[in-house]
Amino acid sequence: MNEKLRSIQEVAQLAGTTSRALRHYDDIGLLPPAQIGSNGYRYYNQANLTRLQRILLLRQLGLGLGQIADVLDGTQDDTIALEDHAEWLRSEQARLSRQLASVERTIAALKEGTELMAEEMLDGFDHTQYQDEVEQRWGKKAYAESDSWWRGLSQSDKDEFKRQTDALMMDWVAASRSGDAVDSEMAQALATRHVDWLSIGWGGTRPTRDQLLGLGEMYVADERFAANFGGIQGATYVRDALAIHAQTMAT
Amino acid sequence: MNEKLRSIQEVAQLAGTTSRALRHYDDIGLLPPAQIGSNGYRYYNQANLTRLQRILLLRQLGLGLGQIADVLDGTQDDTIALEDHAEWLRSEQARLSRQLASVERTIAALKEGTELMAEEMLDGFDHTQYQDEVEQRWGKKAYAESDSWWRGLSQSDKDEFKRQTDALMMDWVAASRSGDAVDSEMAQALATRHVDWLSIGWGGTRPTRDQLLGLGEMYVADERFAANFGGIQGATYVRDALAIHAQTMAT
DNA sequence: CTTGACTTTGACGTTGCGTCAAGCTCTACG
DNA sequence: CGTAGAGCTTGACGCAACGTCAAAGTCAAG
Incomplete structure (x- = not known):
């Protein structure tokens, strides 16, 4: 028995994303579909879905597609990639804090009319x-x-x-x-x-x-x-x- | 006496930015130079420098060039624009916090080996x-x-x-x-x-x-x-x- | 056969410039 | 006065991750 294949639209709905994103993932080689029909249609199997699921999980953690590819292809260790990412998130947080403080100081200064x-x-x-x-x-x-x-x-x-x-x-x-x-x-x-x-x-x-x-x-x-x-x-x-x-x- | 005019390179150095950025600001109409020579060279006067200074100040507060244009041209009030921006910064901060928490939970889960x-x-x-x-x-x-x-x-x-x-x-x-x-x-x-x-x-x-x-x-x-x-x-x-x-x- | 839903491949837009590239201009030096 | 080296110009691509048309082929149902 061959696996059940799903159209791009089905997959998008199942995973809660869009067909455009799936085409993008295909374009950059992150998630090539299991089969491509003679008509050019993309067909995805269960393994594709599993991989997509992991892609979306990592995405909502904020990782870039390049990083995700490294992790999923085993080029980079999950834990290390995520710790690097956490570090980056912390630095971004710090940057935003400083910026926010500056903005608030500026607002205060403006409000004093000077x-x-x-x-x-x-x-x-x-x-x-x-x-x-x-x-x-x-x-x-x-x-x-x-x-x-x-x-x-x-x-x-x-x-x-x-x-x-x-x-x-x-x-x-x-x-x-x-x-x-x-x-x-x-x-x-x-x-x-x-x-x-x-x-x-x-x-x-x-x-x-x-x-x-x-x-x-x-x-x-x-x-x-x-x-x-x-x-x-x-x-x-x-x-x-x-x-x-x-x-x-x-x- | 006519004002002192400076070349694009001079201005960039004075203000601590790049000539490319200045050309960009000109392109989008944010900072057109006071004069343009018959050779096409851009020449900036003191008023240009003052405006540039304010542009860079607002930029390092994180405002977008469009917002900056609105503020400098008086289309929008400084204080209101900055308060909107501060609000956006706060929401970004919150988003990053949640993301960081997710990443850390995921790391912890991975480290447990499961x-x-x-x-x-x-x-x-x-x-x-x-x-x-x-x-x-x-x-x-x-x-x-x-x-x-x-x-x-x-x-x-x-x-x-x-x-x-x-x-x-x-x-x-x-x-x-x-x-x-x-x-x-x-x-x-x-x-x-x-x-x-x-x-x-x-x-x-x-x-x-x-x-x-x-x-x-x-x-x-x-x-x-x-x-x-x-x-x-x-x-x-x-x-x-x-x-x-x-x-x-x-x- | 027709209609409507689905799919494809382009290709531009977004944000703020960095980074070549080709070609003209200016300045100083011999 | 010729020339080298710096400075200036206008394109145009690149980046990140798709959103959003657009034109055109495909498929399933009536």
Whole structure:
């Protein structure tokens, strides 16, 4: 007695998948049907069904078809393949967690009505680990002044300030990657611009030499600041360039 | 003074992406360059850079380019888009968690050296919530016998038994979805096969009428069993067919 | 014989670019 | 001024796993 053969549609319904998927599995050689009629029709036997069952099981565990082929053909051990896969799932989970945290932070920042970068650069003072240091160096009123100044701006003023901020940051990044020395003309020009930019944010008050040095250190030490300059390396470049510039400042 | 224009390569480096990506963003209209030279070269200005910066920020939060376009063009609100995205991230996280749990259960099952289905069907007796019920109905020795029988089989015997098991399950699924009544000839033939199959697993001992009824209930009540019959509906069909069959059995 | 259900082989769409490939352009050097 | 080497352009395929038409042959029932 020869085995019972089933059409592609029957098989798809039995296994809870689609005929298209079965054709795909055939195309990639994962599940060739037991027989192919002279009309080109695919006919599947019991062994095919069993294999399909295992394919679908592994699929719903999230394995790729290539992996599944390896496992079913004995090229790779089931347990090892699944443990690798579990490891991958865990890393994906971790990645999603981080992404979700970032998104939630961003939402929170947006809801406070402050642009992310402006928030980080201006409002960041009061919730970093450097809060005490910052306060004793500039005093709480310095931040408060900056804050009230910011809130008093019109939307277009805010946009314009943000544009300036963005441009400055990007120029710093460009400079740090150009290979130019921190005491080069270009870097020092940027340092001058940076001081000007700071004084805008501080309502016209210009930073003292010590404040400038302290700011530089903070850029390097706090990754949230450093990120604006293209990471630690960029921040280091900015700090050094500002330090050079500070020497030329009037006391 | 006209703005400083940068080449595609420069922009890519500044922003930490690739020229290919920039060309792609141009292709889909997400970031057309400020100017295009007569030679076809793309030239970007500061506004382009700012927009690119925001694009990349949203990208690393995991948003799709379409969503990003909506947000940047003001078609959609930032906060709403991000909250939708956060919701999607959470659902993905949940999906991954379930998948990971499944994979880990499967690994555990494999490590015990027992095939998943055989394990569920034969070895499942001693760790279900029905353990007490099962024991008082069939006694511990019934399971023990089945277990020792199983362990005594050769690999090819095990494979053969598994093939039979698979075939029976799939036929049940097919029958339950065919719409045939539980007292139809086809369903009752399957019930007969089911009893035969059970007696193989029990080393030749045939189930009594009560045992058969009890088994049917268990198939429905325990999702691990039900899964083998295509879910609750399939298991219900099996239970009912077995109940009909039980009436025809010799006491 | 007709009709309707089922099957076949293409082939494009999805998502965000990576990766050649062929050919034009720009820049610096001798 | 010629040329090499870098940079730029527009295609076009590849990836993962099928979904979704489309055109056309096949089969079973009336």
